[in-house]
Amino acid sequence: MITNPTPQRSLRGHRPQRPSQRTAVTSGYIAHLATRLTERDRWLARMLYEHRVLTTHQIVQMAWPSVRAANMRLLRLYRWRLIDRFQPFVTYGTAPMHYVLDLAGAAVLAREDGLDLRDLDYRHDRATGIAYSLHLAHTVGTNGFFSSLVARSRRPDTTGRLTAWWSETRCTRHFGDIVRPDAYGLWHENSPVPTALEWFLEFDFGTERPDRLGRKLAGYAKLAATTGITTPVLVWMPTSRREAAVRRALAAALAGLDDPSLVPVATSGAEFLDGPADDPTAACWQPLDARRPSTRRLHLSELARAWPQLPPLGNSTSDPAQANGDVANGDVANGLLPPSPLPPRPSDRRPRR
Known part of the structure; x- marks a missing residue:
């Protein structure tokens, strides 16, 4: 009798390939991202810098027409290291995916505002560390x-x-x-x-x-x-x-x-x-x-x-x-100005290439 079956999560494929931390902040890679990011993507990066963590439900509420459309785009942004993600443990059910700003996202925001990455006081380990925070x-x-x-x-x-x-x-x-x-x-x-x-x-x-x-x-x-x-x-x-x-x-x-x-x-x-x-x-x-x-x-x-x-x-x-x-x-001097709470209108978004 099988008493300890393989968890469903273990049956999934490999994690998506992502650039290394060193590659994600290079000028060449940031220039490459500039041709792929929409205004809504940049707005989301600024919101994550300002508010630290947002769940899938909150992101859909604010900027996407459906969960499926949001998940498809969020997966792409995760692969590009614009954002990072984690899923907290809960006793019953499944917690939603939580998203934080990643290295490439912080580098994009710094370049857009004419700042150095260190001017944002951003650290990737501190951004993802909220997953273990009591707050x-x-x-x-x-x-x-x-x-x-x-x-x-x-x-x-x-x-x-x-x-x-x-x-x-x-x-x-x-x-x-x-x-x-x-x-x-x-x-x-x-x-x-x-x-x-x-x-x-x-x-x-x-x-x-x-x-x-x-x-x-x-x-x-x-x-x-x-x-x-x-x-x-x-x-x-x-x-x-x-x-x-x-x-x-x-x-x-x-x-x-x-x-x-x-x-x-x-x-x-x-x-x-x-x-x-x-x-x-x-x-x-x-x-x-x-x-x-x-x-x-x-x-x-x-x-x-x-x-x-x-x-x-x-x-x-x-x-x-x-x-x-x-x-x-x-x-x-202490970071970025607060972003607009409302996402850009669809007509303001750049077409995805």
Whole structure:
């Protein structure tokens, strides 16, 4: 009797041949790639540099019409060493493929921006090392939140779009001496009234005590007082029970601030989404205001009107990077500028040769 059959994975063919690490960064090889990469390929490389890791599902959500079309192109990019991949172990089922930036991809981005590879502070072992990081699930969850917003922006019936998405690394670079949010986002809504909302995201997995989340509000208040910009904080949680506990801690922390209006807070979670679709723009957000408690859930675009003290966005002083003393050219010294969250339109892509 066969009690230990050969695993299915062992029956697959050999791994695709790929250039060596030394070949992948040579000028000749990068020039060869220039004739093969589309604008969408380059956009994906920039997104992986900015956000470290994206799953197949997130990449399809943001830029491809189907899983099959995405897998075919991602395999080609993997063979060219523009991207690398790994598949985490899970106890039940199969984890999706996770993609990170590879050496050729980093070299392409550096050449396009007139930089040396060392200016990007990129190392291949550090890029793939996220596969073993204890923060992998948190990073993937945060990126999933924003990839859902990108997918919403691409829908033909949408009236809004995500115009900015900063990673935790970029936020730390700008504000790390005061506070370290998980991400920064900016959403523009065109109907019925043009509005814009920027926010810092705290993506909660229920792994830290609620009072620790509450203590972070003092840092956001200090940032608002230092920059002169009041930026809301959105807290995303896994369950309604977790939200209730965190809201109590946040309310106590807000009551202890000298000026609670400097830190507008709203909470939500996956349990409050209607239907199977992941859409953080839905009516799932509940502002935290002890003076005017309400159980009504608001759309993402409605939050801007829930906090009348917020200044209108659209002028140069609303850019948190400029308020922190950084300009675009200065930020390049620390890496690349943040990419557009939305992929290039099909008409903007180069034909594959």
